[in-house]
Amino acid sequence: MVANKVKNSLKERVEKLKEAGVTPCLATILVGDDPSSATYVKMKGNACEKLGIVSKRIHLPATTTTEELLATITELNNDENVNGILLQHPVPEHVDERKAFDTISIEKDVDGVTSFGYGQTALGFGVFPSCTPAAILTIIKEYGIPVQGKHAVVVGRSPILGKPVSALLLNENATVTTCHSYTNNLPDIVKQADIVVAAVGKPNFIKGDWVKEGSVILDAGYNPGNIGDVEYDSCFEKASAITPVPGGVGPVTIAMLLKHTVDSAERTLQSKAENEVVQSN
């Protein structure tokens, strides 16, 4: 529902951009032949095209070196027809993924993977937060769930999920506890949460008897077999609101990627317009 609402709101914006001579374009880079990665990239590309966003799909062989990948990214950074760049994670092990991510220019980092973008997001003025955290915050806002002063417990601390969602919730004035594999007494900590974010990558990990009556549970897990990180049935009994898997956070994540691409195209158009004003003065 939230995903469709976001996508619908983008249609008109894409039309307006096209009228102004700009067709938003997302470049996706897939390195190697991992079948799930190929599926994800395809889904994202198709979602673009459905909205009238150009999907520029780059598929590099598994033997691609870090230098070759950086060269491809740099080319896309310099291509003024490209508004967003998505490098599908994971890349083959011999490639320096962090260096590749950090080569994406901040203006085109619509997937929110650069450390610069992460820093900006965490300090409160980021433009494109990582898409899954952005999706979680969008769901929370769309359902009018109060965050300020609430205790949010995030289980997981990955660079594109646990850490940035903790940062976003903190910036919304939640008290935030970030947990992970070294956390002691995890159930006791989760039990304190008004808002639980599961981002741990373990199927059915969060149990109903860990969560507080009336808590809000957001499941960002997506494990093989379409299984979330939350044991849905037992948690559903306790929660005042809960996202399912599949559905839930996943589709909104893709909608965020599309939204950021459109945002980026609009920003480009606006800065072009401002440059023209300066030149004509």
Place this chain on the structure above:
Amino acid sequence: MVANKVKNSLKERVEKLKEAGVTPCLATILVGDDPSSATYVKMKGNACEKLGIVSKRIHLPATTTTEELLATITELNNDENVNGILLQHPVPEHVDERKAFDTISIEKDVDGVTSFGYGQTALGFGVFPSCTPAAILTIIKEYGIPVQGKHAVVVGRSPILGKPVSALLLNENATVTTCHSYTNNLPDIVKQADIVVAAVGKPNFIKGDWVKEGSVILDAGYNPGNIGDVEYDSCFEKASAITPVPGGVGPVTIAMLLKHTVDSAERTLQSKAENEVVQSN
């Protein structure tokens, strides 16, 4: 004690750098005439000189514009004799402080104030974390205080203190709760902490009856009259370890700034040496 140990370890490194023809240099920028800022900058400059680090002190008038400040920073970025740049906070209100911080090149951000550096630190591969958080982690390590699996509660969420110290503790495998002015039942949360970091800027704010018996308390507060954020006497009774104010975290913070400047000079020397090897091949 920790501060002196760090400083002593730097003396030999500074000597070696000088023998190799590099004298480490920290540039400090003070904008305007705030007396405490002037005192802080002077203290830092004097600490440099005591160790044989060049202190390049730039004092700009309170009327300096953002553009003028950015130009000064860019000049220092390009000056190969400068290894670190410190912009004293706060700058006058009409100046865009965030833009100024983010103009400092990542290689010279020895005070750890850029959003890029923050992102790198939080994602686990930062070179120069913000100095007070770095000091807190150094104290913890010097005293052999276990962090992994411990519950750390950070009270405060400023960009150069609460947020980065939360990130550093998380990367050391603590479970981290970040609290702030909107936190409900703060004493109950602090009571769960094995490690308490006070970074809130309110004199004597954390009380003895808030803290758990045996907890470790790090007071990063520094309020007018040399008063910390922790009510020392009552917390001392409960804590297994506690830092005083004055003393404690403050002097180690300055030692971190010096260490980062020396680190930066060594990195410059090393990359010069590597370039020479490449050129001679």
